Amino acid sequence: MPVRHAIAVDVSTRYLDDQSDPGEDRYVFAYTITIRNQGELPARLLTRHWVITDANGKVQEVRGDGVVGEQPYLKPGQGFRYTSGAVLETPVGSMQGSYGMVADDGATFDAPIAPFTLAMPGTLN
Numbered sequence: 001m002p003v004r005h006a007i008a009v010d011v012s013t014r015y016l017d018d019q020s021d022p023g024e025d026r027y028v029f030a031y032t033i034t035i036r037n038q039g040e041l042p043a044r045l046l047t048r049h050w051v052i053t054d055a056n057g058k059v060q061e062v063r064g065d066g067v068v069g070e071q072p073y074l075k076p077g078q079g080f081r082y083t084s085g086a087v088l089e090t091p092v093g094s095m096q097g098s099y100g101m102v103a104d105d106g107a108t109f110d111a112p113i114a115p116f117t118l119a120m121p122g123t124l125n
Contacts, residue, residue, distance in 0.1 A: 005103050006039035007074075007111035015120050016085070022120075025089040029118040032083045033067070035099065035111070037074035044073045045080070045111075047100035055090035067099075091120035 012032045019028040037043055050062040065071065072080040086095060096115040102108050117124070 003038070004040045004105070005043065005101070005107060005109045006037070007043065007099065007101060008036045008038050009099070009111060009113045010034040010036075011113070011116045013116065013118055015118075020120070022091065027088045027091050027093075027118075027120055028085060029088065029093075030083055030085050031095070031116070031118070032081060033113075034079055034081045035072070035074065036079040037076050039103070040076055041103045041105055042073060042075045043101045043103040044071055045099050046071055046102055046108075048097065049100070050095055050097040050113075052086055052088070052093065052095050054088045054093040058089065062097075086118060088118060091123045093118045 014030050016028040016030055020026055035045065045066060048064055048067055052060040068082045068084060074080060094115050094117050097113045098110040100108065101111050
């Protein structure tokens with residue numbers, strides 16, 4: 001049965017060695033997000049909410065409008081891809097969150113972003 005509101009979120013990550021400085025507890029990661037509308041109705045991404053946790057348990061919460069300065073409008077089957085970054089004080093951490101969406105029928109809903117790991121190469125088996 002078709003779903004009116006369904007947003008899929010895929011993530012890939014990479015460690016940015018040239019921007020990181022482990023001696024200063026600075027570990028920089030890039031993440032590329034692909035958002036795809038798998039629902040029946042067009043929807044616009046209005047807001048983002050991230051929870052970023054480092055290996056020391058330090059949590060940063062980030063809330064804001066849109067992503068990379070945009071509020072993409074996705075028709076059914078359409079996708080939007082962007083790359084952003086995060087800076088941690090530890091070589092391993094995780095991110096999770098959600099996108100606040102509004103569909104053409106006026107319904108608002110959250111598109112969850114499942115937890116994903118940020119890790120400097122060689123730190124995890």
